[in-house]
Amino acid sequence: MTSAPSSKANIIVVTTGGTIAMAEDQQTKSVRPLSSEALQAVLPYVSDHAKVQMDHYLNIPSPHITPDIMFQISQRAKEWLERPETDGLVITHGTDTLEETAYYLDLVLHFDKPIVVTGAMRSQGELGADGPVNLVNAIRTAAHPRAKGKGVLVVFNDEIHAARWVTKTHTSNVATFRSPSHGPVGYVTKKDILFHQSISKKVQLPHKQPRARVDLIKAAAGTDDCFLRCALDSGAEGIVLEGLGQGNIPPAMLPGVKEALRRNIPIVLVSRCYNGIVQDVYGYEGGGKELKELGVVFSNGLNGQKARIQLIAALNVSKDPEALQEFFEDGII
Known part of the structure; x- marks a missing residue:
């Protein structure tokens, strides 16, 4: 039946x-x-x-x-x-x-x-x-x-x-x-x-005109902060950083990350892997633990393009890193 x-x-x-x-x-x-x-x-x-x-x-x-x-x-x-x-x-x-x-x-x-x-x-x-x-x-x-x-x-x-x-x-x-x-x-x-699957609680954001410019930047072996600085110079109001593995970046990208955070430009970290989540595990230079301590927002299982869309919508609510971290942790996996 x-x-x-x-x-x-x-x-x-x-x-x-x-x-x-x-x-x-x-x-x-x-x-x-x-x-x-x-x-x-x-x-x-x-x-x-x-x-x-x-x-x-x-x-x-x-x-x-x-x-x-x-x-x-x-x-x-x-x-x-x-x-x-x-x-x-x-x-x-x-x-x-x-x-x-x-x-x-x-x-x-x-x-x-x-x-x-x-x-x-x-x-x-x-x-x-x-x-x-x-x-x-x-x-x-x-x-x-x-x-x-x-x-x-x-x-x-x-x-x-x-x-x-x-x-x-x-x-x-x-x-x-x-x-x-x-x-x-x-x-x-x-x-x-x-x-055959239930869908858990989801993030809900206000239905408002998206206005913020958010750039998506991918890390790879040996990349520096050139694209980060270009994004800042072009008026980016938020950045999604597609990091390596569990959420790590080459050390040469760090100056651009620090400059963005100094200007109160939020950075959301995702992984370029298509499975898994980013975590503050590695304590070396450019590792996830250092990025977390700097104030980078960790996304919970989203890919880069979707994290960008969510950050654009979330910036209609707040630029506060703690508030953004809640938006990116809540109900994704």
Whole structure:
């Protein structure tokens, strides 16, 4: 026996562009956006599961997405979610920055109604195009009662992922979206939507216009503080530092770190590893223990791009390192 909804849910699909709304131009052999109605063809396939209304909001490639556009998408989503007749929301999005938008929505939208983000790795017209089935599965998930109260979900390749854990892991494979430390929280089958993981308490931040500039800087063997100083000279109001291992950096990066902290520019530390968390373990120069003592904020399991999005949103609340440390520790793993 399945637990599918007994009546059709009212689901809004907000389209923002991406490969799911593109096709290959036969003359130029390049993939380009289609008209806003390109996704309408899948609607007959969900008629048994939901009543769907399409909102063709944007049609832009995901590399063109900015924090300001994420905020605009969140505003549009909020407008729909506040309507009592709306039971759930699906947002289509390009895959390159999908995880960042999904996580931003997870931070600032505080609704129990299901919010699902999806997209495609293969454009329409390609052999094995995954957009139609991903959209159908996203709508089915948003229409399901068990999807309520789980925060923002990402549905791809028959899997359901939590927005805070999922990341793009392959440049072209349709199974690109993974949650390295946790795995999917559920699956879409032919007959039902199945959840097998609970999702713990999440960080909640105010739904305000993002204004802070935050730069993401990666550490590697022998890197110095050149990019840190460039970020400071360019007006960065926060920095996410993607460190080595458990949260260590080359000693030559330390002068830039100290200068940023002297200017009260918060630095959030993550690891360039895609599994695990940063910890103040190593006491050598540039080690995590020294960084912690200097006042660097340690993130709890986020990757660099998501930590940047969270810091942008958190700076609407505070620049205090202790307050920021609470935001980055709370409810991530």
